[in-house]
């Protein structure tokens with residue numbers, strides 16, 4: 141469109157003779173992006189070989205999509221990324237609640253205005269982010285919300301009940317010429333599913349018994365937990381049939397993807413004058429805790445273990461390190477193994493256990509996930525034979541005492557008395573950087589303990605390895 145945007149249908153006609161439907165528009169933009177070799181879903185991680193090719197195909201085919209997956213698999217993010225395939229803005233009849241196409245309006249009022257005004261029909265431009273309408277399905281969503289209702293104000297102004305112009309449109313008609321997204325589709329009441337199906341399939345629906353016919357142009361994308369979607373009775377069959385393609389989402393298959401998601405989503409805790417550094421092995425441990433939870437028999441895998449578990453743990457552990465840093469007057473925030481405990485409340489709140497357990501047992505389950513995670517990551521970084529010198533020094537009577545609140549500099553003494561530990565630290569971080577080195581020392585000691593090479597005793601808030 142030119143800099144001076146058309147204000148009327150007549151002016152619009154000088155540029156275009158018709159407007160594509162939403163499917164054609166998305167397909168056109170997708171093809172352009174493919175030809176320009178653009179990154180199609182820049183914010184979506186870990187789906188390059190699975191979900192994204194299926195999505196591309198669905199957009200090319202103009203298919204209505206159902207995304208099946210457990211919680212925290214980025215389904216909402218996928219939905220929002222669909223906006224990228226819409227034009228930046230499209231012309232519509234000014235003031236129309238259903239974004240009418242000025243060439244072919246569908247609502248009674250716009251049809252009338254077009255007949256009366258012709259090329260003088262005023263138009264305006266809708267930006268693309270207003271063309272995605274999202275609704276979280278809950279059991280109390282009603283037909284009025286979704287489809288529409290008779291507007292008492294319009295009736296009071298003299299419209300009659302059987303007059304289409306008396307209708308206040310719901311969310312679905314308002315998504316006309318755009319995308320309508322329903323989250324957790326199976327939670328819609330059956331009656332509402334029937335109404336929704338009629339709108340999708342027949343383009344007609346009833347409001348208070350009065351039939352309305354609107355040929356809506358909408359791409360529908362819905363999400364559901366696979367268990368709920370396939371269990372009989374939760375979704376009416378005809379509605380299921382209206383989804384052309386079913387795409388199964390999943391959790392990251394690799395730890396590096398889980399870490400990328402953490403880094404993308406985490407809320408920054410930056411404080412002026414303080415540098416924050418989360419060592420790679422700490423990120424790996426947090427991601428591994430989530431991976432362990434996803435294969436734990438104690439945890440309900442039907443509802444799943446969201447990536448938000450990793451994201452919130454990352455924030456909690458950084459917060460714990462920040463608190464220490466402020467209390468000790470240090471200038472670098474580096475989380476350590478002793479900070480992992482601070483993630484337990486964030487983790488526990490996001491896991492659904494398979495059975496009722498007392499709080500104490502729940503805490504034990506989370507703690508065991510963390511221990512297993514530390515051991516897994518430790519084994520990925522070290523072979524025990526490379527740490528023989530470290531283990532021997534403990535066999536010869538050395539003790540190491542650490543605590544969450546011990547200043548980083550205090551760890552540096554360890555380099556003098558424990559032979560070999562500095563070399564091991566160097567494989568993880570810069571050993572001259574005290575906050576990073578203390579995190580690495582804690583990791584090595586705890587890893588050796590979990591490998592049954594060191595004993596560990598907890599005395600009040602201190603941990604003694606020997």
Ligand SMILES: [Zn+2]
Nearest residue numbers: 236240247250
């Ligand atoms: Zn209209």
